[in-house]
Amino acid sequence: MTTTTSAAELPGVDHQAKAVGAELVEGPLKGYHHQTYAVLLDPGSPFATDFRRLKLREPREGVYWYDMRWFSSEDLLLRRLNERHRDLFPYIPQVRELDVQGHRMAFLGFIEGVTLDRAPDSRGGRVAERFLRQIEDLFRSLAALDAEPLAAHGGQPAPCGCEGREQDLTRSGKGGSTAFLRGLTHFTVRHAYEGRQRASLHDLLVELGVPGNALNAFARAEPELTDRPRALLHGDLHRKNFIVDRVGALWTIDWELALIGDPLYDLATHLHLMAYYPEQELEMVRRWERAVGPDASAGARDDLPHYRAYKRVQSLCTDVIRAATRLVESPDTPGTDTACLRLRGTAALVRKALDAALEPLGIEKAPPRQAVEDVFDAWWRQEWKASHGGSAAATRSGQGPCGP
Incomplete structure (x- = not known):
């Protein structure tokens, strides 16, 4: 299941975000099921070699699903496609996992x-x-x-x-x-x-x-x-x-x-x-x-x-x-x-x-x-x-x- 965190909690995200949040965090981006933000990474981020920005999401409360769900999370599917079928799907978001405050969290690369x-x-x-x-x-x-x-x-x-x-x-x-x-x-x-x-x-x-x-x-x-x-x-x-x-x-x-x-x-x-x-x-x-x-x-x-x-x-x-x-x-x-x-x-x-x-x-x-x-x-x-x-x-x- 997708777990999200705030920009201030993400290792490697400049902690001056509170002062210059508009420069580091873009959002909320348009989306029906989630509140989504694109977070600019600083060079010290463990993801900086792969991504310029990460996509952070939080499910919108009370959102009604019009389509049935098959996969417990998008991250789970994308991770499997990335790991085993990258030759077939070179142009899908990459997924990275990281321990954040004792929790294993998945993050999607933001496609520029x-x-x-x-x-x-x-x-x-x-x-x-x-x-x-x-x-x-x-x-x-x-x-x-x-x-x-x-x-x-x-x-x-x-x-x-x-x-x-x-x-x-x-x-x-x-x-x-x-x-x-x-x-x-x-x-x-x-x-x-x-x-x-x-x-x-x-x-x-x-x-x-x-x-x-x-x-x-x-x-x-x-x-x-x-x-x-x-x-x-x-x-x-x-x-x-x-x-x-x-x-x-x-x-x-x-x-x-x-x-x-x-x-x-x-x-x-x-x-x-x-x-x-x-x-x-x-x-x-x-x-x-x-x-x-x-x-x-x-x-x-x-x-x-x-x-x-x-x-x-x-x-x-x-x-x-x-x-x-x-x-x-x-x-x-x-x-x-x-x-x-x-x-x-x-x-x-x-x-x-x-x-x-x-x-x-x-x-x-x-x-x-x-x-x-x-x-x-x-x-x-x-x-x-x-x-x-x-x-x-x-x-x-x-x-x-x-x-x-």
């Missing part, structure tokens, strides 16, 4: 560079050819690695408590890919959305026009997929998890959502998150097929739409939860001008996710943006009243929470 979305020749939808080649190389390495030893050393899904569901996700051979997609869908519908909904979100999807049985019907569909050999999957390959260094090498970071399963899922997730232009998306599919080989890509063109449908439904569930959580955790009071701006952004995000999930959920059309805004405004006011007492600001002229 810019995220792929900020690279000058890869902004917007199009990605430069040199980076496509390196992403193809990453898929080739993932397919070449024998994932079964990883599965035997901690690479297993966290138990969800539902009979037979862990077996779905870990099945290999006949029916393995079908069972893997079934397990993913079960986790999203039953645990990531319905479990959270029962706890605090009521049934926002129903109020947003998604019938109560739509998610369950999607989960029961269980399309039959072609069997592909299990592989290590990153599970979160998007533009902010690729770092371009000063010589143009593409590093892959944030392996927290790594899992073992059908390699086609990694491609589907990558395409979903990257939002390539159509011609580049087709090129990436061809590159992936070439990288992973005929066995790992068998039936991919027929099965890819099923995984992409799953990603659209998953995104709808997670976007609804995230949107509601951000509203209730915001400092704004419902009905104020700043709250209206926040509601408009929420409605736009959720409306887009609704549009994308219409087909896989069997829904004819999504409600208009104003109706989505009204649903979240009513929910937010109810939650605000429960926690603060009294009533929030009145709506304007009966024309919705933020006016016409």
